Each structure stands twice: as structure tokens, then as C-alpha cells.
Amino acid sequence: MSSRRYTGRLIALATQHGKERVLSRPLRHGLGLTLCHAVAVNTDRFGSFAGEHARPADAPTTCRLKAEAAMQALGLDLGIASEGSFGPHPVVPFLAIGQEWLTLVDRRDGFVISEPMLCSHTNFGSCTAADPESCASWLRQVGFPSHALMVRAHGVENAKPLPWLAKGVHGSAELAHWMAVAVDRSPLGLAWLETDMRAHCNPTRMATIRRLAFRLVRRVAASCPACDAPGWGLVATRAGLPCGACGLATEMVQLEEFGCVACSHRQLLPRRDGLTAADPAHCSYCNP
Ligand SMILES: [Zn+2]
Numbered sequence: 001m002s003s004r005r006y007t008g009r010l011i012a013l014a015t016q017h018g019k020e021r022v023l024s025r026p027l028r029h030g031l032g033l034t035l036c037h038a039v040a041v042n043t044d045r046f047g048s049f050a051g052e053h054a055r056p057a058d059a060p061t062t063c064r065l066k067a068e069a070a071m072q073a074l075g076l077d078l079g080i081a082s083e084g085s086f087g088p089h090p091v092v093p094f095l096a097i098g099q100e101w102l103t104l105v106d107r108r109d110g111f112v113i114s115e116p117m118l119c120s121h122t123n124f125g126s127c128t129a130a131d132p133e134s135c136a137s138w139l140r141q142v143g144f145p146s147h148a149l150m151v152r153a154h155g156v157e158n159a160k161p162l163p164w165l166a167k168g169v170h171g172s173a174e175l176a177h178w179m180a181v182a183v184d185r186s187p188l189g190l191a192w193l194e195t196d197m198r199a200h201c202n203p204t205r206m207a208t209i210r211r212l213a214f215r216l217v218r219r220v221a222a223s224c225p226a227c228d229a230p231g232w233g234l235v236a237t238r239a240g241l242p243c244g245a246c247g248l249a250t251e252m253v254q255l256e257e258f259g260c261v262a263c264s265h266r267q268l269l270p271r272r273d274g275l276t277a278a279d280p281a282h283c284s285y286c287n288p
Pocket residue numbers: 243244245246247248280283284285286287
């Protein structure tokens with residue numbers, strides 16, 4: 001089992017948002033790793049949800065850079081980082097979607113192992129209102145007060161949104177206060193509210209990172225059947241699942257492609273859930 005290669009080693013993590021709370025246990029139990037928190041690394045320089053800092057690269061690359069910064073800060077040859085990205089759903093209007101990445105970097109043996117996760121259950125969203133009462137249903141929908149908010153005055157200055165007045169807003173009195181300040185400073189007389197997506201402000205996101213940690217651990221423990229490198233797992237999917245009624249290929253996934261992070265070995269396998277035919281509802285011929 002290639003997971004043995006990690007037993008007893010130390011792994012560096014850079015986070016300012018409490019992610020050590022959900023990453024430590026899966027890494028210890030699944031791989032025998034001890035998590036070391038690189039407290040001196042300012043993760044904001046790798047981009048922030050509040051938009052003050054742009055990401056240096058795409059999310060998976062940023063994730064690897066963050067892991068490497070933690071390793072460098074602690075002088076370790078093993079590191080881990082998490083990165084999330086949220087936005088409007090590409091197809092369904094008014095729905096938000098998120099994607100999380102968790103990446104393990106092993107510089108001793110030269111492996112970079114990443115596990116992505118699509119999250120359709122995210123509270124990501126924004127709203128404009130003059131006071132808390134007029135946006136009560138939105139507040140319930142995004143899980144306030146257990147999920148924190150960011151507040152700014154609605155409006156633009158030099159083609160940029162006005163700066164955030166407050167982040168990590170958890171309390172009703174605090175929210176009312178910052179909304180009143182925002183309304184006062186807004187040329188439109190409105191406050192702009194947005195979900196605070198930092199992990200320690202967002203229990204839904206923290207739970208997703210925990211689930212993803214268990215998936216990453218399973219992937220790291222799976223070794224390539226050809227070269228025994230760790231990190232064997234799903235790398236792509238192929239559409240074409242035949243329609244259960246007419247047999248024509250649909251857009252649904254038919255085959256899952258597994259791959260190695262070190263060699264070119266690939267395996268095409270049927271869906272793990274055993275589904276061999278698509279519901280005719282997903283067929284462009286039966287249900288145009
Ligand atoms: Zn059909």
C-alpha cells in the first residue's frame with residue numbers, strides 16, 4: 001500500500017481560516033501524517049474572496065503554490081492546501097455553484113496529487129437592501145447568522161465597487177449597524193450584502209472541505225497499478241451513456257477514466273454507480 005510512504009511524516013498547511021480543524025484528523029487517520037500549521041504565511045496574497053487580492057493563477061495552480069509556501073515556511077518536503085471558487089451557475093439562473101480543490105505536494109518523491117469537488121450546495125450569493133427586515137428571506141436562505149456576511153455600500157467609485165465596510169458579520173445588531181452605515185454612504189441608498197466564503201465564516205464550506213479531505217486521503221492511498229505511485233484516481237469522464245428507451249448516446253457520463261500522477265497509465269471503466277442506461281428524460285431524441 002503506497003499510503004505507507006506517508007506514515008510518520010509531517011505535512012505543512014498554510015491557512016488563516018481554521019482549516020486545520022477539519023484536515024488534521026483525516027490526514028492522521030488515513031495516512032499517518034501529522035499536520036503542521038504554517039502560521040506565518042499570509043494566505044491573502046494568493047487571492048481573497050473579498051476581491052482585494054487577485055489570484056496569482058487558476059485555482060488548482062494557486063492551491064499548489066499555497067502548499068509550497070507552507071512547506072517553504074516550515075522547511076518540510078510535504079504540504080497541503082485548499083482553494084475554493086464560487087459563482088453563478090453556468091446554466092441555471094439564480095443558482096450558485098462552487099468548486100473546491102485540495103492538493104497534496106510531495107517534493108521528496110515528486111508527486112502533486114489533487115482532488116476536486118463540485119459543490120451544488122453552496123450558500124454563495126449577494127443582495128442589496130436598505131435594512132435587515134427587507135431582506136429577511138435572503139438572510140434565512142444564506143444561513144445567517146450561522147454563516148457570516150460581508151457588507152459594503154452599494155455603488156461604484158472609479159469603476160470599482162465601493163470597499164468592504166465589514167467582513168465576518170455574525171450578529172443581528174452588528175448587521176443592522178453596518179447596513180445603516182452602508183446606506184448612509186451609498187449613492188443609491190442601499191447596502192450590498194454578500195456571503196463571507198472564508199472557511200471559518202462558513203460552516204457549509206468547512207463541512208465540504210472535511211468531506212473533500214477524506215476523498216483526497218483515499219486517492220493518495222490508492223496506487224497506480226502500473227508504477228505504484230500514490231494518487232491513482234478519476235481524471236476525466238466520457239459522455240455517451242445510451243438512452244434506456246432508444247439506445248442513442250446521451251450527454252450523461254458512460255465511462256470514467258482513471259489515471260496516474262506519475263506515469264501515463266490510464267484505465268477506462270464503467271460508471272462506479274453501475275448505471276448502464278440513461279433516463280429518456282436526458283435523451284435529445286426521446287425528450288427534445
Ligand atoms: Zn432516447
